[in-house]
Amino acid sequence: MDNIYSNNTLELNEKINELKSIMKETKNVRMYKRYLVILRHLEGASNVDIAKMVSLDQHTVGDYIKNYKAKGLLGLVMKHSTGAPRKLSKDQEAMIVEIVTNKTPDEVGFESRKNWTIEIIRQWVIKTFCITMSHRGIHEILHRLNLSYTRPTYVLKKADKEKQEEFKVTFEDLKKLINGELAHLLFEDESMIRDYQAIQKTWFKKGQRRKIPTYGKNAGVKLIGILDYGTGKVYCEEHERYDAVVFERFLKCILEQYPTGKIVMILDNARIHHAKLLEPFLYENKNRLELVFLPPYSPELNLIEGLWGWLKSRIINNAFYPTLSRVSEAVQRFITHINKTPTEIIDRLCIKM
Template sequence: MDVLVLNKITGHEDEINEIKDALKSTKSVRLYKRYSVLLKHFDGFTNRQIAKMENIDEHTVSIYIKNYKSKGLGGLNIGHGGGASKKINEKQEKIIVETITTKTPEDVGFESKKNWTIELVRQWIIKEFNITMSHRGIAYVLHRLNLSYTRPTYVLAKADKEKQEKFKNDFEVLKKMLNGLVDTILFEDESMIRDYQAIQKNWFIKGHQRKIPTYGKNAGVKLMGILNYETGKVYCEEHEKYDAQIFKDFLENVLKQYPTGKIVMVLDNAKIHHAKLIQPFLNEVRDRLELMFLPPYSPEMNLIEGLWGWLKSSVINNVFYKSLPQVRNAVEKFIRNINLVPTQTIDRLCVRM
């Protein structure tokens, strides 16, 4: 993995704090992206690097930064161009996002159609709002609304929707306690990173396949990790196994990582997380550390789950390592590099909760 060399822009702490506050409070997806661009700019990324991370063109990055420098945060409330997109108002935008993310085309009248395409979205907008737009115009609107054509994932059907909603409401309350009754929110999980994980699609010569050499081994690194919801910082430890004593030791190390303030740790219902062995310790540190358990069968609600997928797709998938130290080295480099730019981790993992 390439190591990014950043020329961090200093002397702008007040501006950076103002942008961070605006990013936390905005409900606009578009403004959130623009604030994120500015934070990466102050972190020292080039416009080209920012464009790649934010999936926008370099010229757009330049416009955001230029408008901010000339007009401040108010300069980011700019038009979107492409007059066709103005046909759809903000209320209709919310309906579009809600429909695409919670319903199938069949649910809204397209018989035997289970998956959204640009053409189906276009037809639905005509039907729902009596607005006619081109295929390109619809694609622009979807991109602007932070929607993308992605591979879905499975969730466990046993999940209790009422318990999930209760957790979401409880988490909203918890967020309001940040920097008050609560100083730190952490998401915790364990993951096994093997020397070979998966074959995934990648760019290559048409009609040919990339050849991945294998070594006939099955080594792996067992990780315990935490993700800081507010700062994006990641901390991981490697262990030979998972048991209650190791989890207790891990919690002690977490308290060393965060030596002051109240911590709430969000985690799943694994047996080691409820073990009798750790209960006396939790009672001793209850003023410093509180465990908040996710609803059963809800791994998608644990934000650090996204970290494992990000790690595997970045340095594990499509690669076979000769030895366990090579796996370990790749994992360590990945964690070290993302901690150089925690705003990227926030944008990727934390914004959905």
């Protein structure tokens, strides 16, 4: 056996066991291959045979063994190259992040262009810094700066940031009262689940598209639901319409669902939530139920909104239901299914605020 441990069987076995142990723990494929080279070396294989086994050239295998003999396992640690000098300074890179995040191309001289592309960013860098860079170089910089090519989302322009921050403070105070003065903290909302909702990407044969049949109608199932922030419980009802009478009936049902303890329900400013019809009921139950309204135009602060997106992506998108009753059945199956794992609901919907 041609290695430095040939004359000491005990030491050799210790090294082999050490390598086997660390190979089980590592998740780095390249490091695993380096450990494997040394393991086969310690087991007596020649450099030529090891090179064939691990698909490396003999010179590389020799370097690994040499480094291991000199420094042990530390000699196998990969050294990361610092790479070529950066063409842009940190301040210039910060300007890229600032401009891409807060401006559109037409605001900085690219007429009739609203969306940033790598080529437009490259042209902006050339124009602003007088530094020529390749398409690939810009791509690498954007990736390193944690910028990505993503689809924007719409937000309501009228949202009042100050009121949103005030609500967040209120919400933090409410959370501290759970299991004390406050027994249940609920988020409420309504949603229309249509018989066909949307198309989303899915795996299919290359060059072809999956075809989803539809009647081209706009019928749907009207839902009113709550998300229990503390327990992860979801409760939904189906109704034929949305009005104050239906909403009052729903609130009565919630009191039945939670027969004891103070309830705070967070909800948006829909007209039915402010109806005068509700005033006698709310006054009668003021010690049991309190409504806390979100700031106007702030759906992202209503955690149950995430439930509707989850539901649609699971059972509606890319699906076809021949009747509304089938949609209703699918919705209830989904609600029943996720209520079996409330911790998943909490992790998915309740932790983000």
